[in-house]
Every structure is written in C-alpha cells, then in structure tokens.
Amino acid sequence: MHHREVLDDLGHVATLLGLAVVTTIICLFASGDAWRAEIVPLLVFAMTVAIAYDEDLALLLAAEVALVVVVGLGRGLVDYITLTAASAAMVFWMGRLRSRSKLIYVGLWAGVVALATQLGAELLDGRSMSTQLLYDAGRTGIWTLLAGFLMTGLLPFIERSFGVLTDLSLLEVGDVAHPLLQELVRRAPGTYNHSINVASIGEAAAEAIGARGLLVRVGAYFHDIGKMLKPVYFVENQGQQGSRHESLVPAMSTLIIVAHVKEGAELARQYNLPTPIVDLIAEHHGTTLVEYFYRRATERQQANPDGGDVDEHTYRYPGPKPSTRESAVLMLSDAVESASRALTEPTPARIQGLVHDLAMKRLLDGQFDECGLTLEELEIIEQSLVKSLTAVYHGRVKYPDQQRTA
Template sequence: MSSASPTRTRSQRVASVELPRGRFSLLLAELRRGTVLLRLGLAALAVAGIVAMTRGWDPPRDFALRQIPSRDLVATVEFQQLDERATAEARDRARRFAEAVFDNDPMSLRQLKAALMSEVTQLISAESFDTVDQDLWQRYQPPRAEGTPEPTEEQRSQRFARFREALRNEKAQSDFNAAIEAVFAPLEQRGLLESQPIDANSEEILIRPAGTEGFEQVATVRSVLIDNVRSDLGLTLNQRLPELDLSQHIAARLRPDLMPTLKRNSIATRAQQDAREEQVKPVYRTFQAGETLAPAGKPIGEAELALLELGYQQRMVERSWTDRILRALGAAWIHAALTAIGAVGLYRADRETLIQLSRYGLLWGCVLLTLAGVALGYGQAWSVELAPILMFAMTMAIAYRHQSAMLLTAAVVASAAIGVGMSLSEALLMLAPAACGIVLLDAVRHRSTLLIVGFAAGLVAIATKLALGILEGLPLWPTVQMSLIVGLWCLVAGSLMTCVLPVIEKAFRVQTDLSLLELGDPTHPLLQELIRRAPGTYNHSITVASLAEAAAEAIGARGLLVRVGAYFHDIGKMLKPGYFIENQGQSVNQHDSLVPAMSTLVIIAHVKDGADLARQNKLPECIIDFILQHHGTTLVEFFYRQAKQRSDEAGSDSAVDERSFRYPGPKPQTKEAGVLMLTDAVESASRTLVEPTPSRIENLVEQLTRKRLDDGQFDECGLTLEELRLIGASLIKSLTAVYHGRVKYPGQETA
C-alpha cells in the first residue's frame, strides 16, 4: 500500500494558508484571559467608585467659597430662600400678640355679693331712717358731683324711704336678688383685670378657672378691665333693676369694693406664645431665573454661597432620572477613557505595575484616595484640594518613572476636574505644581528633599495662580491672598510626604536614595558578618561597588542602587568562604579534592544562599534581584573547561553538558543589574593581570563585554550598545586609576 499523502485540491491548498492574526483578533484573545478580565473588572469597579464619589449623575458646582468668578453667576431656575430676618420678625410679632393667660379666682366677688345681700336685708328691715345704721347707709350713697350742695336731712330721709319702697315686699326682694345674680354672673365667669397687659395681645386674653389647666375662654380686655366694669356697672344695674335710685345706690356700694380676680399665669402665657410662634409660617424670598446671585470680580462670600447652593439644589430637584442616568454614563465613559490612557502609558513604561496584581490594586487605591481628598476639599475656603494632588504626583514620582508619573497625574487631574467641576484655570493650577514636583523629585537623598520640592512646587503654584488671575482680570489683592494659600498647601504636602515616605517605600516596594543610604551603612549586620567570615569577598564587594556606581552614573542609571546592590551581591559566599579564591590566601585550594561538577555546584550555590540570607534579613527585593541576577546564566568557564579536558583525556564518548555548568539565572532584568554583572566580571578578571597596563585593562574589558554580549546576557535588561560602550569606558578609567603606574625605586623588583 502506498504511504504517500493524498493529493490535495487547489481550494484545500489555499485554505491551508494561515495568515497572522490582526490586531482586533489579538485583542479579543487577550480579553479572554482571566488575568486580563480580573484587571478590567477592578478598573470598572474603580471607575464606578469615582462616579459615585463625585456624584457623576449630577452636574458639579461651578462655585466655591472665596472664589473670584470671572462672570456674573446668575440663577438658572426659580427658587426660594428662607428670609430669616422677616421670619424672626413675624415670630416675634406673633409672640407679642399672643393672648396672655389669666387664672380667675371669683371668691372676692362672691363674698362681695353675699355681703351686699346681707346689707340690703339689714337696711330694709330698719323701721325708719332714724333707726338705720347711718355708716352702713352712707356706703350706699352715690358720690356728689362737684359744686353740688350737701343733701339735707329731709332729702336723705326721702332717699332712704324710696330705697325701702323699691324692696318693700318679698317679690321685689326676689327680683332684686335675681338681678344681682345676673349682674355678678358674667363678672364671676370672666373675672376682673386690674390693668391692660403691655407685652401681649392688647385686645384679647385667655381666662381659665384658678387651679385648673383645661377650659379656657377668650375675653376682650375691655370687658374685664376693672375700670371699665366700674364705669359700666351703673348702666348694667339700670337694665336689671326697676328703679333708677335703687341702681344708683347699689352701684355706689359695689364700685369701691370691686377687686381684680385675674392673675397672670406666666407658664401658660409662655406656652401660648410658643404655640402662636409655631403657627407662623416661614417667610421666603423668591429669586427668578436670570437674577444675579454673585457679581463678577468679587470673592464669593457666605451669603452669596448660600444663594448659589439653594439655586443648585433646586436645579438638581428639577432634573429627571433620564438626565441623571445619561450624565452618569457619560462621566463613566470619560473616566474609563482616562483610565485607558494611563494604562497604555504604564504598559509601555512600567509594565510590572499591570502584571503584579498587588501593585495594580495599590495604584487604584492611591487614585481613589486622591480623588476622595479632592472631592472633600474642593469648594472649601482654603483650596485644600491641591495637597492630595501634589502628594499623589510625588508618590508616583517615587514609585514609577517620571513619564509614567506625569501621565498618571495628568489623568487624575483631568478626572478630578470632570468630577468636581473644576474650570480650566483651576485644573492648570493643580497640574503645574504637580509637574514641578515630579520633575524635581529625581532622588531623595536627604529628608529635607521633599520639603524643598514642596517649597519649589509652592513657588510654581503662586506664580501660576497670579498669572491665571491676571489673564482672567481678577482683582489683584484677593488673587495674591489665594496665591499664598495654595503655595502654603504645597509646603504642607511636602511636609506630609516626609512622614509617609517609609509607608510608600514599603507599599510600592521601592527604595529611595535615602533608604539606600541607610541600607548601605557598613555597620549593617550582614556586612559585618561578611567581613568576619569572608574578608576577601568583602573587599571585592567594596571595589565592585565603587566601580559599578561610576559606570551606572555614566549611562544615567541609579548609581547608588548599584553600589548598595554590589555590597550584598556576594553575601552567599560567607557560608563557604574557603571555596572562593579571594578568601583562600596561601592555603590549599579546596577544589583540588573535588570533581569539576561538584566544584561548580559549590560555586553556583552562593547565589541561592545569598538570596536566602537576604530574605531572612528582610533586605528589599531590588537588592535580592542583584544577588540573583549578577551572574545571569553565565558559564562557570574554569570548571567547564576542566571537566571537558578530563573527559577528553579519559576518551569518553559522551560530551560534557554545558547547561550543568551555568548559573540558574535569571539574566539581568534592569540596566543596573547589567552594570553590576559586567563590573563584577571585570574586577575579578583584572586581579589576574600581571602587568595591569591601560591597554591590557582595555582589552580585558572589551573581551569580557563581548563575551557577555554574545552569550545573550544583556538581552533582557535593555542595555544598548552605546550604553555598553560607556560602561566599558568608565570601567577602563576606574581600573586604570586603581592600577596606576608607580615610581620604581632602586633595587625594587617586579612582584
């Protein structure tokens, strides 16, 4: 049977050709990955949080306390403002015109009525005028008008006779008693008031029986005022009694003895005043749409701010749910677009932030915390929102590259401006000092660095505020005041950063120059132990540190980071110091008793041992990376050649596996790690030079650089050929200075 493949048709051959997938297909493939979906979900939650935090469904306020508007701020809808002064006046008027409450005790009137009945009975029982009690009868005499002569005895007798005649029988007496009861009944019910109340309603009062808290009746002040009752008493008696003389005598008797029965109840009166005050409805002032609420060119004060806030709240009440939903979706889209811009920038410059979920979440936490600070501070009197923006910018400058920090800060400022309604000038005022802080925050070598950066950012903020105020035509002196305030907040932000710097370093796992200087202290326990156990390795590390720092600075890398990394890069050798040539001295080489493969394992082990020691002593990850990467995946060439030679001499058919003689890696991942690798190799090899002349040093450096380059050790660290040339030149210069020529004295021989 033939094993040849069947012949395919033309269409089958065409269909078998697969072209590379396009960008859209690649994007869909990436979106299907769980890790990508998780990060997109976190970003969506963060965007939703930003919308909720800034109330993205409502338009932001375009006013703030002490803000100087460049145009008149007018009402967009009709609204009302509580007129506190008019309301207070109305309530005060209601209290003043509330009815006073009086307690009525009619006992004195009842006693007076009983005394009147008894006295009248006594008078009419007298047989004649001569036998009547003259003092008693005198109390019933009407007062004499001025200029009227004193009545004679006969006239007095006749008056008494008419008085007795009016009450001569039982029926007349019964009618008299009924009339007196009728006269006293309203007086007992309403009571008598001595004087008109001056701090309450002057027309009506409330009366209730003394000792009770229930029934109250309304009475006019005139009807209970005792002077009015005395004046009206004669007319009342005339209407009730049949004889005019009789009513005059009774009135003359009663008028002097009528006493007030009403006593003011202060507690009940106050309660009545409170009730009348509560009944007063608030007085509102109506503002029409288009009416000016805050004039241009003047700082917004408390009164203007209250009006603007009322107009804003009324406008929010009149908005429909459709408007709210649409605006929330629009705000979410803008925040998502800004998020995408920041993500693209990080992907190109600081990809590790997107790869490591912890750093990704931490970044979002900083963004949300900053926007929360802006949302809380914006609209206050002292421009507090500048401080969180500047602190965010400085944090990003410490944690990431400057281009990433600048992009993230710009995105956060834009998001904050959209969320809280900043104007273009306010957004520029936020961005200018933040950009200054990022540019100046290159290295934090001293604790005062952050204060200096805050001071410089404050100067930029002051200049920016003044320039924007001049461009908008705002009054000079208020603008100067606000400029000084924003400058002060920048200084405050720098001061706060000095306090939170250790937290930032630990959270973002970064090392500033300040922490590196503390870490590189020779008194560090690991370095002290290295001196004690492996002094040759320590001297080698110190020399490598000096050479590598200069080489790193030659290409613009972090020289201090390389120097500190070089201090610790060989700490693993302290566990077996005798197996490394720099610690052997004149003693026997311990590798003579080992096969090359075993010697290689011992040599390679110092990398893993060093990393374990570093983690045990809680060294930063960036220093551990130097320990793991300073040899990359290079070949332990001496023992490899030795093994190969022994294999050839033994006539073995199996080739020596080169992979068994290579370091486990990884290869250098940063430029700083690449610098340390090359410096470590050059410094070790330079010790073997018998006559380390400049030309020999140069040849050595070029040879080792070429070997590492051809071996692919610099493929993952981003070093360019030009940077490798600069590193080599720096190493040549430094080694030449170390091995400089000396004057040869007579009799001196070359070692």
C-alpha cells in the same frame, strides 16, 4: 517604567484609575470654603505616580484629575492653572530622592510657584490686589509645603505598596553598618574588598549609560554575601592557606562555587533586602560557565576516556540571566574586577583587551539577551570599566632603594 508597559498591564491601569478616583473624592471633600485644601491630595497623587511609575505620566494624570476637580467644584481657569502649576513644580523638582529633607524643600519651592501662579492668574483675570488675595495665595503655598511634609511620612508605605525602591531607601540599605555587610567583613574580608571595588567601577559604568548607578553600587555590596558561608573556598579569602579545591573533584568544586548565588539570595530575603537587590544577587552570574573547573574536568576526561563525558550544563550557574541593564553592568563589573587581579602587568592595553574579551564572551553566550542592553551601551560600559581599572592599576614612579642608615 515605560508607558507601554503600564498600559499593557490591566493591574497597573486599574491601580492608576483607582488612585485617580480616590484622589478626586478626597479633593472634593477637602475643598470646603474654610480650608480650600484640594491641592494637598492632588500633589500627593502626582508625587505617588511619579515615584511608582513615571514623571511624564504623573504630569498627565495630575492635569486630568485637576480638571475633573475644578469642573466638579464649579471653579474657573485660575484654579486649574494653579493646581497644574503646583503639580508640575512638585514632579519636576522631585527627581531622585536621596534625603527625606528634599521632599520638604521641593514642597517649599513648589509652594512659592503655587503662590506666584495664583497671584498672577488672579490679577490677569481682573481681580485687584488685596489682603484677601494675598491670604488666598499664601494659603495655597502653605498647603503645598504641607504636601511635601505629608509625602515624607508616606514615602515608605508607597515604596512598599508599589514595590519601588527610591535612592533614599537604597542609601539606607547600603549603609556599611548593615548586619549582613558587617558579617561579610568578619567572615570574608577578601570578598568584602572585592565587593567594594565592584561597586565603585559598576556605579560609574551604570551612570555612563543612564542606568541607576546607585542601585548597582548597593547591589554590588551584597552580590557575594553567599560566599561568607564557605569563605575559604573562594580565592580572595584563601591567603597563604592554599586552595581547598585541590582535594575535590571538579564537579564538587563547581557545586560549592555555584551555591553562593542561591545562598546569597536566601540570606538577602531573610534580612528583608528589597526585591531589586535580591534579583541582582541571583542574576549576577547568569548562566555563565565555571570555566576553570570545566577545563579541569575536561582534562581529566581526556586523561581517562573511560570516565564518561563531561556535561557542560553541570558546570554552569543556574541563572536566571540578567533581566535589567543594572544587572548586566553588575555581571560584567564583577567579572572584570576579578579577572584584572590575575594580570601580571595590568597595562591599559591589557586591561582593555581583558574587558573586551569578557564582554564579548558573555554577549555571544547570550547572557545579555533578556536585559535590553544595546551594543552601543555595551561599548560605553566597556570604556567606563577600562577607565576605572586603568585608574586603579595606574603606573607608579619607581624610586631608587633607600640606603639604610647605620
């Protein structure tokens, strides 16, 4: 979350101010001579802000809270340097959380930093090396390690309270054993295979522009779960049965196709999927046109002029349009993966032309107007998708037919 967004929202400002005040109070209570544990709530505060908002903001606020605590306790520069160094080490090494054990390792290394910093600062301040000094520094290091353990248990509550989604939670949600994915495999295996392919090429494209590739990957797993309710109406699940749409009018076919977005979002909410995943499901088609059935309806209208005009709006998805870069990447990845299957000879040149045409069509249709995607990023996404699809459809050596042995 950008700093300007935080400052423009009074709710965020009030939350951060409240956290800072509560942290300061807890630090003061935990700073007794018997414990000297004021570093623990400060580190938990720094990590919470880093996870919920921004690492830079976490460093700034942690330094300010540390200053208030040190002044309030009547401590000196040594304590301030130790607190800020430990906070900085925690925030810098935390990065993206993909395992719960990482917080423990972060606490361990930050503890080493805190221990070394306190030793060095005390010696520079004129204090001589002694057993008491080693004990004080070691205690600070142990408290820092314990802060990592404490954060491991608090992480789910922080994510739920602030509405954030760490990589660790994404990995848990994206487990192939998830009931929704298992149901998708059983009811719509073609859709599941399509989703896996979209996840692969979408993650690479998102990483190429600095977006959250893991979020795109997990979102792609679930983006078409709504199709499992009427799987045979989608081409990837029809096999040799033929299309059910041949007996339907284009408007009815469009209603069935479009409904998978709303039904997928409802399924995601029923299974308590995180809000960012639900948003990806709801936005992955934006307000794009269901072109095939729109063209069929137009052809019918031209053949029978008395049948009335064709309303283009009726053949569009209801939206909303992509609101994040990850959502835009998923939209384009979904489109190019589906369209590439129809290429008779998927040469690199044809794949490149297909990807560019689909990207430009959505750009000119205004699908990327609300997600902050730049033209430079769109070009990078195109290049990544072309590279991924070319690898999938790479040419293979044609071996001569083997003669059958008698």
